[in-house]
Amino acid sequence: MNDPQIPQDSIIWSQEMVRSTLPKRAQDSHKGVFGTALLVAGGPDMPGAALISGLGALTSGVGKLAIGTYRETIRSIAHAAAEATYVPDALIHIANGTHSLTSYKAIACGPGTLPDAVTEAAIDSLLNSPAPLILDAGALSERSYVKRSAPLILTPHAGEFSRISGYSTDQMAESPGACASAFAMEHDLTIVLKGPRTTIAFPDGELFHNPTGNAALAKGGTGDMLTGMMLGMLCCHENWRHAVLNAVYLHGACADEFIKTRSPHTMLAHDIAKLLPEVWKQYE
Amino acid sequence: MNDPQIPQDSIIWSQEMVRSTLPKRAQDSHKGVFGTALLVAGGPDMPGAALISGLGALTSGVGKLAIGTYRETIRSIAHAAAEATYVPDALIHIANGTHSLTSYKAIACGPGTLPDAVTEAAIDSLLNSPAPLILDAGALSERSYVKRSAPLILTPHAGEFSRISGYSTDQMAESPGACASAFAMEHDLTIVLKGPRTTIAFPDGELFHNPTGNAALAKGGTGDMLTGMMLGMLCCHENWRHAVLNAVYLHGACADEFIKTRSPHTMLAHDIAKLLPEVWKQYE
Amino acid sequence: MNDPQIPQDSIIWSQEMVRSTLPKRAQDSHKGVFGTALLVAGGPDMPGAALISGLGALTSGVGKLAIGTYRETIRSIAHAAAEATYVPDALIHIANGTHSLTSYKAIACGPGTLPDAVTEAAIDSLLNSPAPLILDAGALSERSYVKRSAPLILTPHAGEFSRISGYSTDQMAESPGACASAFAMEHDLTIVLKGPRTTIAFPDGELFHNPTGNAALAKGGTGDMLTGMMLGMLCCHENWRHAVLNAVYLHGACADEFIKTRSPHTMLAHDIAKLLPEVWKQYE
Amino acid sequence: MNDPQIPQDSIIWSQEMVRSTLPKRAQDSHKGVFGTALLVAGGPDMPGAALISGLGALTSGVGKLAIGTYRETIRSIAHAAAEATYVPDALIHIANGTHSLTSYKAIACGPGTLPDAVTEAAIDSLLNSPAPLILDAGALSERSYVKRSAPLILTPHAGEFSRISGYSTDQMAESPGACASAFAMEHDLTIVLKGPRTTIAFPDGELFHNPTGNAALAKGGTGDMLTGMMLGMLCCHENWRHAVLNAVYLHGACADEFIKTRSPHTMLAHDIAKLLPEVWKQYE
Ligand SMILES: Nc1ncnc2c1ncn2[C@@H]1O[C@H](COP(=O)(O)O)[C@@H](O)[C@H]1O
Ligand SMILES: Nc1ncnc2c1ncn2[C@@H]1O[C@H](COP(=O)(O)O)[C@@H](O)[C@H]1O
Ligand SMILES: Nc1ncnc2c1ncn2[C@@H]1O[C@H](COP(=O)(O)O)[C@@H](O)[C@H]1O
Ligand SMILES: Nc1ncnc2c1ncn2[C@@H]1O[C@H](COP(=O)(O)O)[C@@H](O)[C@H]1O
Ligand SMILES: [Mg+2]
Ligand SMILES: [Mg+2]
Ligand SMILES: [Mg+2]
Ligand SMILES: [Mg+2]
Known part of the structure; x- marks a missing residue:
């Protein structure tokens, strides 16, 4: 009997694969080598999402981080993400085309943002940018996707994936890998279908399954942290697929570290960024 | 000779009871399983109460937390409760019926709020909501209570209980359990009568006494932390009575952990949330 | 040969005296037992002084703390002193007599406040209050003192003491104890003459010398921390003189703990409050 | 074969030199002995630079720190640099000559500031002040330098040095020491040419090379931290050259300490200030 949660043809992204694909931070590198990431996050009622994902990116290898969010x-x-620079009212400026996107090494959009017309217009601009792009949360909508050269990565949980793909909850529960893969191949993008067992479907049909993580992650904010970590990883990995996979893996590994000595009910999303430095080291 | 502080017919909520009633966070759960808690807290001169109780809820098993408070x-x-989302001017919106309460798994109101007309109107709405409801501090008033299906839990200290019940300080000191039980049964609600030895009286006459805690808790803010923890526990426990009892127990157990290596004069309420992850684990 | 820095007739406030005078936090106490302290601190350009002294008070045994400061x-x-409540524009309200002072157990004024006319008017009100009163920093001025029943404690460093007393730096360097005692007896108040070796002169001529502390304390903000700690100690000590002496002693002892493993150049004032819980415990 | 990154005639600033030049914080000193440092930093989109450099200064031996920045x-x-005092709109006041600079022991300008006309005018004033002056980041421009008695220290990375000196990237890569020395001698100032191997060129031709640091520092904000640390060190060192060299050394040593147990991808600039107390102690 197969566990219905594990897609049948998927490969488990294992500890050994993590060890062999994590980048070395070259001794003679400077911040420019890792580039500047743009994070568009945080809405009026969800300011914390910008902070959580910002901390995720900052602790995951970026050179520089620009956080685009509301002035408020x-x-x-x-002060809490002091290492970042800020782009006030970024959504509007991106939607209007008045904020240049050409210099970013990677971009993520969505944690804490409202799924409204401005966000949609901004996503149009972001899709036309030359950088790898992660769309999450408020930036996940049922829409068409233009052809782009750089990777496009969507990070929905089951509810969000159902909304953007039209698959029913039953279909997804029965064969999450098949659903994710079909959608990824059809739209030429990557689906990180998040859940107790996260599935990563690449546009060419490659399918991975993440072995780490636990129910300490079943709390608001952990998805925002993953988006930030993935953004940072895109800046320090040469191979963007490894970045995606290692972000998912290490995110879960931090939660696994947490519950060694602490109750899973008590973890907060930002604890992940505090655990990451030592957890990451274990795989280097 | 009986200790007059311990109500005679009460049961001590023991370490073994805690161990056998704390919930397992099921491996395949997601945040939706634990639901969204609403915390209405924090007034213009007591903003910190919203933070303290918010941290209590976030570290006590919620799925998601919405904090309703002033824009200011x-x-x-x-940034300090970044995992929460926010409902600006919640008291007014709840009082006016313009903020829907149907989707919350549990609600708490009172830490740091002013006991004014708006609060009273908001409590009317909250009492009519379908979720378990905790009223504390500024939400404790002498009033009538409508019949509701979900549990109603009041968490007064002696002064507050005297104010809402009319019992004199002498009566309460002599037989706190009897007073709490009488009030709980008459009004069909639960009284958590807080003090050096906290008494929990359920509406059917069941009476418990909490064995943990110490004078490190005799400082502003610790009650706010308890309210938040109880709110979180309501979200992750199946049995709401266990949630109430375990919140009181672990709250005190954190303070007991604190004073093993630190002076009781020096504890701050938010230290409890920092100690909770490891303390909770000891009972799992 | 006598060390000229140690006043000749002073008693060293020793480790044994600390041990025998630190209060027990009675098991059955509640926050009301320790009372509410009022801290008036923080000016437009020195907001941090309110936080540092607030943390000092909160970690030093208060029941409740009200911080009176600017709205800004x-x-x-x-969020950083979340356990406190706040009194906006306190200086003005106190100066105008529109903020009642009768319910406070102890009051401190001065860290970060400007030495202007409003402050002076507020001090007039504070001097007429029934609570023990600490004046520090911006609240130290050359002025007359009304007779009051509760203790009045001034905490100047050498420069401030010279300004308020008229003693020259030379006089003070030669016989700090004599200067402090003379002033204390003449004005019927207590002088805590701060410096590398702090001298405490009580109004009846009793003179103490503090043996703890080191040059890690020679940095902005450490005086604010002492004021806050003393305020807290006044709330949990029965004997106000012991409160004054133990605050000075433990403040220095925290700095001594710090430099066991860290360079004295690197200590920040708020580190003292982080060290206090374990340091205090060593004397209980 | 010589490593092209190490200038040939430079001296390595070694562990032994650090040990023999770090100042003792004299037991009987008070904050006035170490003086007040002025830090002008932080722009509208880079507020964090003011905090990071502020924490660097506060943990590096200042007596008092004044941070001049925007009101916002x-x-x-x-609250996060609570030990500092603040000078609102400092750049404008300094540019206009309405903020006196005579009492500062050392001054730094640039982290997070915009390289605009107001900054340039402020630098004119700062250059005319009697204190040692560090210019970094937004305060580094191609300009002429007036003769001044106190040291002038510029802390460019390669890109900034190219911009202010006109040397090409190739020239600088081939002989960084020669380029830095030539510029330092010509303009009678000190160049801290930052990079994987930082070169320090004094105006008399003395040339040093720093042996500490690693790629954990290749991230936004670490330069701001260095500026703050150097400012603090200028206040506690008697010999300003030792201050410059020890700041660069300890800054790198903290990063070296970090990666002993943590991945270099995960370090944030403010982690340096957290590690500094114990790292500094190792050299005392
Ligand atoms: N029970 C669980 N076990 C493992 N990972 C989980 C679990 N619940 C949630 N997660 C992870 O936590 C994150 C939640 O993201 P979101 O739903 O966007 O908040 C995702 O990365 C999920 O894969
Ligand atoms: N001396 C004490 N021993 C044990 N618990 C205490 C003591 N003092 C206060 N508490 C607890 O601290 C909290 C104070 O709540 P409040 O009075 O609302 O601030 C309650 O949970 C009390 O039960
Ligand atoms: N070198 C030192 N040794 C011991 N204590 C010191 C030293 N320098 C300052 N202090 C203490 O630090 C505090 C400074 O207060 P203030 O001058 O108001 O900032 C006082 O409590 C002083 O006694
Ligand atoms: N790969 C590296 N190895 C050692 N130090 C570095 C490295 N990259 C950056 N740094 C240091 O980090 C700081 C970066 O400053 P900035 O370029 O102004 O942000 C400087 O002190 C550099 O010397
Ligand atoms: Mg999400
Ligand atoms: Mg309360
Ligand atoms: Mg002072
Ligand atoms: Mg820089």
């Missing part, structure tokens, strides 16, 4: 949110979080 | 307070605390 | 400062610090 | 930035960071 900048005031709230600037 | 959101600015102050959003 | 409340916004900045409310 | 003060609101964001005041």
